[in-house]
């Protein structure tokens with residue numbers, strides 16, 4: 680749509696200049712040996728705007744409008760920012776295999792969630808229990824759907840992220856690092872519109888089934904903050920809700936309250952683990 684609004688005009692121009700500058704820097708990029716990266720040139724994707732994402736609507740009055748490629752590129756930037764790889768982006772509800780009754784029921788719940796989720800009212804959703812039935816696939820498919828609706832989703836691979844947060848927290852409390860580095864690392868997890876926690880509490884228990892207190896404290900800090908702000912989570916965990924409550928009652932209670940109707944728990948049954956099917960001959 681054409682517009683004469685000066686703010687939009689200025690913003691488009693500024694964004695366009697920023698992208699041009701980025702492009703120049705990329706195209707002029709040299710590697711450590713001084714050799715030009717990518718042969719010195721990046722192929723232009725959109726022949727209409729030359730990847731500046733805006734086109735001139737009225738040359739005489741110097742009025743610009745967004746190019747039709749802008750929305751697609753904006754979506755791609757959201758996906759890249761949230762840390763989802765290309766393989767993850769290909770996971771959809773359509774290509775999710777309903778291998779057993781749990782998978783079919785989980786997909787039904789996910790489809791219902793996707794259909795009833797708009798930018799205005801966002802709810803939490805959780806998939807718990809039996810491993811290898813596609814909980815992560817469904818979580819990622821839902822994250823992709825939300826991002827296509829322009830809703831920012833941050834992907835939190837639990838095992839890696841909790842280790843990073845614990846390390847930073849320890850260093851910060853010993854004043855070994857710049858002040859507030861832990862606070863800076865945890866902030867996006869508390870403020871992003873939707874947080875997707877993959878494999879919650881994986882490897883958090885020791886051999887006596889005791890959960891690591893630091894893991895629980897950090898996760899409660901994140902979840903409680905989001906609860907108070909009304910910000911949802913998409914959670915997958917190989918633990919059942921009973922196991923999560925056993926780890927920490929307050930945390931489990933809050934999680935169940937947040938997920939509400941969108942909570943699926945699959946009882947543990949090794950025969951359903953498709954990753955083990957080849958090994959077990961199932």
Ligand SMILES: [Zn+2]
Pocket residue numbers: 725726727728729730731732733746747748749
């Ligand atoms: Zn374009």
